Amino acid sequence: MTTPAALRPVCVLGLGLIGGSLLRALHDGGHEAFGYNRSATTVAEATADGYDASDDLTATLRRAAAADAVVVLATPVTTLAPLVQAVADHAPDVLLTDVVSVKQSVATIIAETYPGARFVGGHPMAGTSRSGWTATDPNLFRDAMWVVMTEDSTTVDDWLAVAAIARATGAAVVPAAADAHDRAAAAISHVPHLTAAVTAAVGGGESDLALRLAAGSFRDGTRVAGTAPALQRAMIEANRIAVLNALSEIIDRLVNARDDLRDTGTVEVLIDDGHRARQAYAAVANGPMEPIVDVEIGAAGWQEELRRQGHLGRVWLG
Amino acid sequence: MTTPAALRPVCVLGLGLIGGSLLRALHDGGHEAFGYNRSATTVAEATADGYDASDDLTATLRRAAAADAVVVLATPVTTLAPLVQAVADHAPDVLLTDVVSVKQSVATIIAETYPGARFVGGHPMAGTSRSGWTATDPNLFRDAMWVVMTEDSTTVDDWLAVAAIARATGAAVVPAAADAHDRAAAAISHVPHLTAAVTAAVGGGESDLALRLAAGSFRDGTRVAGTAPALQRAMIEANRIAVLNALSEIIDRLVNARDDLRDTGTVEVLIDDGHRARQAYAAVANGPMEPIVDVEIGAAGWQEELRRQGHLGRVWLG
Numbered sequence: 001m002t003t004p005a006a007l008r009p010v011c012v013l014g015l016g017l018i019g020g021s022l023l024r025a026l027h028d029g030g031h032e033a034f035g036y037n038r039s040a041t042t043v044a045e046a047t048a049d050g051y052d053a054s055d056d057l058t059a060t061l062r063r064a065a066a067a068d069a070v071v072v073l074a075t076p077v078t079t080l081a082p083l084v085q086a087v088a089d090h091a092p093d094v095l096l097t098d099v100v101s102v103k104q105s106v107a108t109i110i111a112e113t114y115p116g117a118r119f120v121g122g123h124p125m126a127g128t129s130r131s132g133w134t135a136t137d138p139n140l141f142r143d144a145m146w147v148v149m150t151e152d153s154t155t156v157d158d159w160l161a162v163a164a165i166a167r168a169t170g171a172a173v174v175p176a177a178a179d180a181h182d183r184a185a186a187a188i189s190h191v192p193h194l195t196a197a198v199t200a201a202v203g204g205g206e207s208d209l210a211l212r213l214a215a216g217s218f219r220d221g222t223r224v225a226g227t228a229p230a231l232q233r234a235m236i237e238a239n240r241i242a243v244l245n246a247l248s249e250i251i252d253r254l255v256n257a258r259d260d261l262r263d264t265g266t267v268e269v270l271i272d273d274g275h276r277a278r279q280a281y282a283a284v285a286n287g288p289m290e291p292i293v294d295v296e297i298g299a300a301g302w303q304e305e306l307r308r309q310g311h312l313g314r315v316w317l318g
Numbered sequence: 319m320t321t322p323a324a325l326r327p328v329c330v331l332g333l334g335l336i337g338g339s340l341l342r343a344l345h346d347g348g349h350e351a352f353g354y355n356r357s358a359t360t361v362a363e364a365t366a367d368g369y370d371a372s373d374d375l376t377a378t379l380r381r382a383a384a385a386d387a388v389v390v391l392a393t394p395v396t397t398l399a400p401l402v403q404a405v406a407d408h409a410p411d412v413l414l415t416d417v418v419s420v421k422q423s424v425a426t427i428i429a430e431t432y433p434g435a436r437f438v439g440g441h442p443m444a445g446t447s448r449s450g451w452t453a454t455d456p457n458l459f460r461d462a463m464w465v466v467m468t469e470d471s472t473t474v475d476d477w478l479a480v481a482a483i484a485r486a487t488g489a490a491v492v493p494a495a496a497d498a499h500d501r502a503a504a505a506i507s508h509v510p511h512l513t514a515a516v517t518a519a520v521g522g523g524e525s526d527l528a529l530r531l532a533a534g535s536f537r538d539g540t541r542v543a544g545t546a547p548a549l550q551r552a553m554i555e556a557n558r559i560a561v562l563n564a565l566s567e568i569i570d571r572l573v574n575a576r577d578d579l580r581d582t583g584t585v586e587v588l589i590d591d592g593h594r595a596r597q598a599y600a601a602v603a604n605g606p607m608e609p610i611v612d613v614e615i616g617a618a619g620w621q622e623e624l625r626r627q628g629h630l631g632r633v634w635l636g
Contacts, residue, residue, distance in 0.1 A: 125531050125532075125533040126533060126534075127533070127534060127535075144533065145530060145531050145533070147531065174527070174530060174531060176527060180525075180527060181531075183524060183525075183528075184524055184525060184527050184528035184531050185531065187520055187521045187523075187524035187528050188521040188524065188528045188529070188531055188532040188533075188535075188536045189531075189532075189533070189535050189536065191517065191520065191521075192517050192521070192535040192536050192539040192540075193535060193589070194572070194575060194585065194588060194589075195513045195516065195517045195539060195572075196535070196539055196592065196596075197588050197589050197591065197592025197593070198513065198568050198571050198572055198575070198588060198592065199509070199510050199513045199568070199592075200591075200592040200593075200595040200596040200599065201571060201588065201591040201592045201594075201595045202505055202509065202564055202567050202568050202571065203505045203506040203509075203510065203595065203599070204594070204595025204596070204598050204599055205505075205567075205595065206501060206502055206505035206506065206564075207498075207501075207502060207629060208602070208629065208630050208631035209492070209494060209498060209502050209628060209629050209630075209631060210501075210502035210505050210506045211506070211598060211599050211602045211603075211631060212463060212492060212602055212631035212632075212633070213443050213463050213465065213492065213499075213502050213503065213506055213507075214443075214506040214507075214599055214602075214603065215443040215444060215445070215462065215463070215506075215507070216444075216445060216541075216542070217445075217506075217507050217510040217511060217514070217541075217542045218506045218507065218510050218599065219599075219603065220538045220539070220541045220542070221510040221513060221514055221538070221539055221541070221542065222510075222592070222595070222596050222599065223534075223535075223538045223539070223596075224534070224535040224538070224539065225589075225592040225593055225595070225596040226593065226596045226597070226600065227593075228593075229586075229589045229590055229593045232585075232589050232593075233584065233585060233586060233589055236579075236585050236589070237579070237583055237584060237585060240579060240580075240583060243579065244576065244579060244580055246520055246524075247572065247575070247576050247579070248576065249520050249523075250516050250517070250520050250572065251569060251572050251573060251576060253516050253519060253520065254512070254516055254565065254568065254569050254572070255569060257512060257516070257565070258562065258565050258566065258569060261554075261555070261558060261561065261562060261565070262558075262562055265555055265558060266551070266555060267512065267550075267551060267554050267555060268547075268551060270512060270515050270516060270519065271511070271512075271515050271543075271547045271550050271551055271554070272547055273515065273518075273519040274514060274515025274516065274517075274518040274519045274540070274543040275515070275518075275543055275544065275545075275546075275547045275550075276519075276522070277518040277519045277521065277522025277523065277540075277543070278514075278518045278522070278540050278541075278543040278544045279544070280522050280529060281518065281521070281522055281529050281532055281536065281537075281540065282544065284526070284529045284530055284532075285529075285532065285537065310527055311525060311526065311527050312526050312527075313526035313527060313529060313530035314530075315530070
């Protein structure tokens with residue numbers, strides 16, 4: 001199913017949790033992969049662990065250009081523009097992808113910074129609340145979903161090259177357009193960070209007694225509030241419109257639940273809706289992955305057909 | 319530290335997750351414990367596993383009266399009244415406690431049903447999203463917090479008898495008044511069920527693509543939404559006033575975050591507050607338990623002093 005033979009060299013810019021784990025997954029899998037990080041400390045840690053890393057951005061990009069590597073942007077969205085400018089300056093012909101958790105903002109930054117870039121965005125749905133090189137894990141992406149941007153303008157070779165990186169880490173590929181990705185990510189990732197934060201803030205503000213009594217519901221429900229605030233803000237604020245829409249729905253439903261509880265003494269609607277949705281999620285998460293079928297990548301309308309099947313929750317394992 | 323020798327026989331009414339786990343913990347610890355459940359199937363399961371259980375409520379209560387057992391109410395709050403009436407009819411002199419997740423409502427039900435009852439309420443902070451006898455676990459309460467109601471009218475012998483049950487299961491005792499317990503429980507348990515439900519409902523309503531992409535933040539943040547709706551509603555609706563207060567604070571903070579994001583593009587306040595609260599929780603949860611000190615149970619004002627130290631997050635291990 002995977003096609004490691006087709007994998008081109010990969011250059012990872014940014015060796016935090018996601019970028020560092022990607023470098024490790026590819027290298028450990030026998031693929032040519034090298035990385036850059038602006039912190040010499042991180043580079044020293046990666047090098048000591050046996051990985052090919054440098055803190056010289058220009059030299060790294062020149063090497064990527066010479067090797068026709070796929071360059072992966074793996075820094076927070078707020079720091080992308082100067083990296084993209086460096087790509088334009090030192091490796092203008094390479095294929096670019098990224099692992100950032102928003103897709104429309106990244107496309108906009110690239111279009112504004114380097115309009116001629118060859119770019120197929122990506123987003124692996126994996127993470128932990130820890131960060132930095134010491135948190136990296138070559139198995140982080142195993143069986144994870146890796147969204148690969150699939151627009152009408154996406155070319156076959158570039159799409160396959162990015163999808164091959166995802167597959168080489170053990171992830172399944174989910175084709176989607178940038179706006180559909182961003183709506184989904186707001187609903188199942190960005191807004192859950194906000195509900196975790198508000199749950200933590202209200203619980204923690206009650207009393208030391210409350211914190212002492214906190215058990216499983218509080219521990220699990222607030223886990224992601226422990227993620228570094230800068231990382232949380234970077235992804236939420238870069239997906240502002242989709243987050244605003246989903247957050248407004250959260251507020252509306254909570255207001256309705258409060259009014260129900262105050263006026264009729266029941267929270268039946270919200271609890272039942274939440275339970276049904278959790279059961280639906282569990283069925284998807286615990287069930288077998290449904291593969292995308294009957295699409296020839298490159299045939300007329302292949303991008304639209306991949307998106308259509310991706311919208312149904314199917315994954316590409318080719 | 320524990321005083322198993324002082325433990326009196328225990329009669330558990332209701333053998334679901336909490337009651338069944340309590341019966342198992344006490345029996346497995348070598349203590350005299352027997353139980354009642356209205357479902358013959360559950361009784362058969364418990365008996366097959368080697369526990370002393372019956373589906374005859376009257377006979378069970380007569381046995382409890384003869385043994386001077388402590389009777390533990392371990393059914394949902396909505397089904398307590400007829401049980402308390404049966405206690406009044408068949409075991410009027412026994413000491414009653416409970417394991418229900420709200421304390422003021424239970425006290426009211428008992429006061430209205432059987433005003434002469436000897437009652438010291440309790441609430442072990444433990445659970446899973448599974449339910450029924452098959453979910454029971456004799457280690458469920460190990461290192462958990464077990465709130466024991468500590469009012470000015472509480473007598474020494476009754477308080478110690480209930481605290482001894484908690485200690486025999488491996489739990490730590492947290493003394494609190496019913497209203498303080500209910501406020502804390504709303505903030506760190508009941509409202510987290512509502513935020514889990516709304517997170518699940520909004521995420522699950524987006525698309526199959528969204529459910530397919532859901533990863534750790536959604537999985538953990540919605541876990542308790544998988545609890546049986548009737549159990550969730552029973553605890554939330556029985557703690558209506560405290561839940562309304564905490565839920566209103568949740569809504570106010572989310573509205574402020576939405577306005578901030580819309581008007582200034584930032585969610586800094588909410589994310590920072592949530593992160594700080596989660597760090598404070600982690601420090602309490604991962605740190606050593608601070609024991610209650612310098613209180614002689616029974617000395618003048620002992621109840622108030624226990625409550626004062628409990629409010630600071632200290633636990634009774636005597």
